[in-house]
Structure formats: structure tokens, C-alpha cells
Amino acid sequence: xxxxxxxxxxxxxxxxxxxxxxxxxxxxxxxxxxxxxxxxxxxxxxxxxxxxxxxxxxxxxxxxxxxxxxxxxxxxxxxxxxxxxxxxxxxxxxxxxxxxxxxxxxxxxxxxxxxxxxxxxxxxxxxxxxxxxxxxxxxxxxxxxxxxxxxxxxxxxxxxxxxxxxxxxxxxxxxxxxxxxxxxxxxxxxxxxxxxxxxxxxxxxxxxxxxxxxxxxxxxxxxxxxxxxxxxxxxxxxxxxxxxxxxxxxxxxxxxxxxxxxxxxxxxxxxxxxxxxxxxxxxxxxxxxxxxxxxxxxxxxxxxxxxxxxxxxxxxxxxxxxxxxxxxxxxxxxxxxxxxxxxxxxxxxxxxxxxxxxxxxxxx
Amino acid sequence: xxxxxxxxxxxxxxxxxxxxxxxxxxxxxxxxxxxxxxxxxxxxxxxxxxxxxxxxxxxxxxxxxxxxxxxxxxxxxxxxxxxxxxxxxxxxxxxxxxxxxxxxxxxxxxxxxxxxxxxxxxxxxxxxxxxxxxxxxxxxxxxxxxxxxxxxxxxxxxxxxxxxxxxxxxxxxxxxxxxxxxxxxxxxxxxxxxxxxxxxxxxxxxxxxxxxxxxxxxxxxxxxxxxxxxxxxxxxxxxxxxxxxxxxxxxxxxxxxxxxxxxxxxxxxxxxxxxxxxxxxxxxxxxxxxxxxx
Numbered sequence: 001x002x003x004x005x006x007x008x009x010x011x012x013x014x015x016x017x018x019x020x021x022x023x024x025x026x027x028x029x030x031x032x033x034x035x036x037x038x039x040x041x042x043x044x045x046x047x048x049x050x051x052x053x054x055x056x057x058x059x060x061x062x063x064x065x066x067x068x069x070x071x072x073x074x075x076x077x078x079x080x081x082x083x084x085x086x087x088x089x090x091x092x093x094x095x096x097x098x099x100x101x102x103x104x105x106x107x108x109x110x111x112x113x114x115x116x117x118x119x120x121x122x123x124x125x126x127x128x129x130x131x132x133x134x135x136x137x138x139x140x141x142x143x144x145x146x147x148x149x150x151x152x153x154x155x156x157x158x159x160x161x162x163x164x165x166x167x168x169x170x171x172x173x174x175x176x177x178x179x180x181x182x183x184x185x186x187x188x189x190x191x192x193x194x195x196x197x198x199x200x201x202x203x204x205x206x207x208x209x210x211x212x213x214x215x216x217x218x219x220x221x222x223x224x225x226x227x228x229x230x231x232x233x234x235x236x237x238x239x240x241x242x243x244x245x246x247x248x249x250x251x252x253x254x255x256x257x258x259x260x261x262x263x264x265x266x267x268x269x270x271x272x273x274x275x276x277x278x279x280x281x282x283x284x285x286x287x288x289x290x291x292x293x294x295x296x297x298x299x300x301x302x303x304x305x306x307x308x309x310x311x312x313x314x315x316x317x318x319x320x321x322x323x324x325x326x327x328x329x330x331x332x333x334x335x336x337x338x339x340x341x342x343x344x345x346x347x348x349x350x351x352x353x354x355x356x357x358x359x360x361x362x363x364x
Numbered sequence: 365x366x367x368x369x370x371x372x373x374x375x376x377x378x379x380x381x382x383x384x385x386x387x388x389x390x391x392x393x394x395x396x397x398x399x400x401x402x403x404x405x406x407x408x409x410x411x412x413x414x415x416x417x418x419x420x421x422x423x424x425x426x427x428x429x430x431x432x433x434x435x436x437x438x439x440x441x442x443x444x445x446x447x448x449x450x451x452x453x454x455x456x457x458x459x460x461x462x463x464x465x466x467x468x469x470x471x472x473x474x475x476x477x478x479x480x481x482x483x484x485x486x487x488x489x490x491x492x493x494x495x496x497x498x499x500x501x502x503x504x505x506x507x508x509x510x511x512x513x514x515x516x517x518x519x520x521x522x523x524x525x526x527x528x529x530x531x532x533x534x535x536x537x538x539x540x541x542x543x544x545x546x547x548x549x550x551x552x553x554x555x556x557x558x559x560x561x562x563x564x565x566x567x568x569x570x571x572x573x574x575x576x577x578x579x580x581x582x583x584x585x586x587x588x589x590x591x592x593x594x595x596x597x598x599x600x601x602x603x604x605x606x607x608x609x610x611x612x613x614x615x616x617x618x619x620x621x622x623x624x625x626x627x628x629x630x631x632x633x634x635x636x637x638x639x640x641x642x643x644x645x646x647x648x649x650x651x652x653x654x655x656x657x658x
Contacts (some may be wrong), residue, residue, distance in 0.1 A: 090572075092570040154555075
């Protein structure tokens with residue numbers, strides 16, 4: 001079931017939580033709403049669910065599930081499944097009863113028979129790998145298990161759309177990773193339309209078909225993870241999707257200077273701020289003709305496939321972060337206090353206050 | 365060698381003391397000691413006195429006193445009225461707690477503070493107020509009497525006075541549990557298609573059930589012993605509207621201390637048994653949620 005939002009906005013009292021938003025989610029898509037806290041992503045999800053009502057004026061918005069206008073339909077009749085960050089399981093019911101709840105409260109004419117409910121619940125429990133836990137109570141389960149119960153419970157009523165509010169937010173990193181993959185597989189298997197909220201960019205990029213990046217109640221960009229990362233629409237998206245190093249200085253005759261740092265740039269004269277990703281920095285022992293960026297190593301942290309190197313310099317307001325391969329780390333023999341030079345492989349630049357993206361020329 | 369021995373013996377008491385108190389939290393001895401002393405003085409000593417009074421009675425005498433017709437009738441009146449009052453409080457206490465927790469409205473803080481009034485108000489004041497209000501020439505009595513509904517000097521009045529003094533028990537036990545109940549649980553039920561009624565009956569009420577039962581039980585026990593608020597409105601007709609607490613009072617006025625103690629002990633046992641039963645039941649309920657056998 002596709003979801004279409006037209007001119008949906010929301011005020012809480014006098015504060016604007018959501019500017020008029022348009023959003024099209026295709027049938028069978030898994031879409032992530034990504035943004036910092038207070039960006040309106042949860043509000044948007046709750047409006048789709050019907051747990052929150054959108055503003056009715058000045059402009060009245062519309063929510064469509066397929067061809068069905070659900071703008072004024074109560075949450076219980078919207079045919080959605082909702083998964084809460086803190087599971088919201090019914091603590092006095094067993095796992096089985098929790099999952100069966102949605103089926104048991106159906107009006108008599110639509111309610112499946114007891115036997116059918118039983119088979120359906122056990123099929124769902126099997127799917128979330130909790131068939132041996134049917135008689136347990138929520139308090140006896142781990143966080144990850146509880147969230148799986150909550151998912152099975154939401155799917156039991158065969159919802160048109162599945163909505164998840166920071167579903168993995170309360171779980172630890174390892175469980176989160178497992179559940180993420182598992183949800184992706186489940187989604188590919190059952191092919192329901194789903195929308196989830198997260199503030200974790202990695203989660204959004206890994207799990208979503210498309211990501212909706214939000215800030216301050218506005219949608220900043222809607223794109224596939226790939227496009228989002230390669231072609232961020234604006235500076236906010238760029239900064240939100242990963243670590244960023246800043247280089248600020250004056251450009252004169254194609255050379256940017258900042259203290260005793262110099263970098264050849266193909267830009268008109270004036271004040272400029274360049275953004276550099278940590279993996280786009282190369283550490284070298286002597287400056288090149290194009291780049292003279294002297295730095296001192298203040299910390300080295302090996303994390304997984306790479307080494308994170310923290311760099312400081314007089315001309316830097318905030319320390320830089322560079323991620324380099326272990327091979328390079330060993331070749332350079334990096335130690336704390338070592339003096340080096342940085343050569344950016346590429347850099348990014350966003351015009352001030354404008355959403356246009358300037359493609360960055362390679363400086364190397 | 366000698367020095368060593370001396371040293372170790374000198375250290376010994378200290379070492380002993382340390383091994384004896386492996387608790388990390390300090391002050392157990394002091395706080396426990398003061399608590400026990402206080403309980404002994406305020407709670408246990410008077411109760412021992414009560415049983416001391418009973419010692420003068422033979423079992424047959426004791427039985428005769430507590431099964432005397434007028435006293436038995438007072439049990440019926442007291443328990444009946446207390447049960448009605450407790451049930452009324454269960455319903456309205458739950459409603460009040462619900463209103464206080466779930467909604468915000470002007471005067472909410474005032475209503476919240478008002479809930480404790482029955483605790484703060486001397487019960488005799490409440491009794492006199494109720495009696496004047498519901499007497500046949502009082503404001504409410506004048507309205508109700510023509511309808512054939514008499515409150516003052518009937519067991520309805522007794523139940524009313526009991527409900528008045530014990531409503532805070534229900535409100536104050538349910539309120540915190542309701543506050544702790546995440547609103548998402550409610551929303552989850554609705555998102556699964558439950559109507560308001562079903563969500564309340566199958567999700568919210570079971571969640572509040574232990575607190576509600578405890579609060580109602582406390583209200584019931586409190587009502588069993590209420591005296592001041594009731595005697596003014598009860599009319600105190602033998603076999604009709606006499607409560608057990610009044611029977612104790614009557615015995616005392618006749619200087620029949622043993623008789624008063626005998627009846628008091630019945631009230632005491634019933635109250636204790638009930639409180640114990642509620643506690644055990646609640647413990648089981650909570651254990652069940654965590655997977656123990658209920």
C-alpha cells in the first residue's frame with residue numbers, strides 16, 4: 001500500500017513542529033525518516049499512524065493510503081502496525097496473548113476462529129524466532145526479544161503499512177545490528193510498506209530503500225542512501241550523514257590561506273569554508289605544491305578496518321579527524337605528537353544559506 | 365613474636381566487627397534499632413495492652429461477648445456499609461485518579477490537594493457536616509427525602525461517611541501506578557484496532573488491577589474502624605444502624621474494658637487478615653509477571 005502525504009503540517013501550541021510536508025512512499029518500500037531530535041520525524045510518523053492529528057488549517061493536508069483517504073480516519077481503523085521504541089508490550093499478558101491481541105479484539109464478523117488465531121500467532125512467533133517463548137511474560141524477555149514480540153504483534157493484524165518509531169533505539173549495538181538485518185530480510189520476504197524513524201544515520205543508510213532527511217520540521221532531502229551520500233542536497237545533509245572536518249579561510253588568486261596553512265582551490269576570491277570527510281584526507285610527510293596543511297597527531301584509535309587519527313594545529317579551531325588504512329598507519333609509523341601534512345583528496349563546499357550543491361573538484 | 369601476637373589480638377575486635385558488618389550501606393544497626401523501638405512503643409505496646417485486657421476473660425466469656433446479638437448485628441452493618449463504601453470508592457477513586465493523571469485542566473492542582481482532605485479533616489467534623497447536610501431539614505436531605513430516599517440515620521449514611529473518609533486510599537494508590545503506565549501501551553492497543561472500551565477493560569484495567577485492589581482493600585479496612593465520621597449520621601439504633609466501633613465505645617462507657625477489648629480484637633483480627641491477604645495476593649501477582657508460579 002503506497003502512502004501519500006500532501007501539505008501535512010503540525011503545530012503544538014505556538015511552536016511549529018512540522019512545516020507543510022509532501023511525501024510519496026511507494027508500495028513495498030522501506031523508508032527511513034532520519035534527523036536529529038526535534039526535527040519532526042517522530043511527529044510525522046505519528047501523523048501517518050493517526051496517533052497525532054495534523055493541523056486542519058490554514059491549509060488542510062491529506063493523507064492517502066493507496067486510494068483511501070485516511071486523513072480523518074481514527075488510528076484503530078487505519079490498518080497500520082505500530083512498533084514503539086520501548087516496545088509497549090502488555091505486561092500482564094503472555095507473549096502469545098500479546099501477539100494474539102489484535103486478532104482477538106476484532107469485531108466478531110471479521111475475527112478469525114480460535115484455532116486460526118492460534119496457527120497465525122504461532123506462525124508469527126516462528127517468524128520472529130520466539131515460538132518457545134509463547135508462555136513467557138514480557139518481563140522475562142531481553143530487550144531484543146521484546147521488540148520482536150512487538151513486531152509480531154503489529155504484523156498479526158496484517159496492516160497495510162508498518163510504522164516503527166526508533167525501533168532499535170533502546171537496544172545495545174550488537175543486538176541492534178542483528179535486528180536491523182533481520183528486519184530488512186523480513187521486509188524483503190513479506191514486502192510490506194514500512195516507514196521507520198531513526199536518528200542513527202548508519203541505520204537509516206543501511207536499512208532504507210530511500211531516506212527522508214529532516215531538520216527543524218522540514219524535509220531536507222529524499223533519496224536513496226547512495227545518492228544521499230554522494231550528492232547531499234545541502235550542507236545540513238552533508239554534515240548529518242557523517243563526520244566532517246572544516247577548513248575556513250580567505251581565498252586569493254586561487255589559494256586558500258588560514259594561518260600557516262595553504263591549499264590550492266579553484267574558487268573566486270573571498271571568504272570560504274570547505275568541508276572534508278575524514279576518509280578523504282591523506283597523511284603525508286612532506287607538503288605538496290598544492291597543499292601545505294601542517295598538523296600534529298594527538299590521538300590514534302584503531303577501529304575495525306581503519307585507524308582514526310585525531311589532528312590538531314594552530315590554524316584549526318576544532319581538531320580534524322582522519323581515517324586511514326592500517327597499512328598507511330604502519331608505513332607512517334604514527335605516534336602521538338608526530339608532525340605531518342594533510343593532503344585532501346577532495347573537498348566539498350556549499351554556498352551559504354543556499355541548498356544548491358557545488359560539485360567539488362579534485363585537488364590532487 | 366610477642367609483639368606480633370599482641371598486635372593481632374589488638375586488631376581482633378576490630379576485625380571481628382568488620383566481618384560482622386559486610387553491608388555496604390551504612391547505618392543498618394542504628395536505623396533498624398530506632399525503627400523497632402518506635403514500632404514497639406507506638407504499635408505493639410498498645411496492642412499488647414489490648415490482649416492484656418483479654419486475659420481476664422475465659423474463652424466462653426470471650427465468645428459470649430463477641431457473639432452477642434447486638435454486636436453481631438453491628439458487624440453486619442459495619443461490614444455491609446464498608447463493602448458498599450469500598451466498591452463505590454473503587455469506581456470513583458479510579459475515575460478521580462484517571463482524571464488527575466490523564467488530563468490537564470484548570471484547578472487540577474487544587475483537586476489533587478483536595479483528595480487528601482479526608483485525611484486532614486478531623487473525622488468528627490466530617491461527621492457533623494454530613495449529618496447536618498443529609499438530615500431531613502438539611503440541604504441535601506430536603507431534596508432527597510421527598511423522593512423517598514433517606515440518607516441520615518440509615519446504613520446509607522454510614523456508607524456515605526465511610527466513603528468520605530476512605531476515598532484517598534484508592535486515589536493515592538492508583539495514581540502513581542497510572543502515572544507510571546506509559547501512554548504508548550494505550551496507543552498500542554488502539555493501533556491494534558481495540559475500541560476505547562476494550563482497551564480499558566483488557567489493557568488498562570489489568571495494569572491497574574493490583575493497585576486498585578490494594579487501594580480498595582485499604583479503604584475497606586479503614587472503614588471498618590471508622591468512628592468519628594459515622595456516629596453523627598448513623599442514628600445509632602440498636603440492631604439497625606450501630607457500628608462495631610460504637611459497640612466498643614459503649615462498652616468503654618460502661619467501664620467494661622474487657623468487653624471493649626474483646627470486640628476490638630475481632631476488628632483487629634479481621635483487618636490484619638485482610639491486609640495480609642492483600643499483600644500475599646499482590647506479591648503473587650507481581651511474581652507471576654516475572655515468570656514465577658502464581
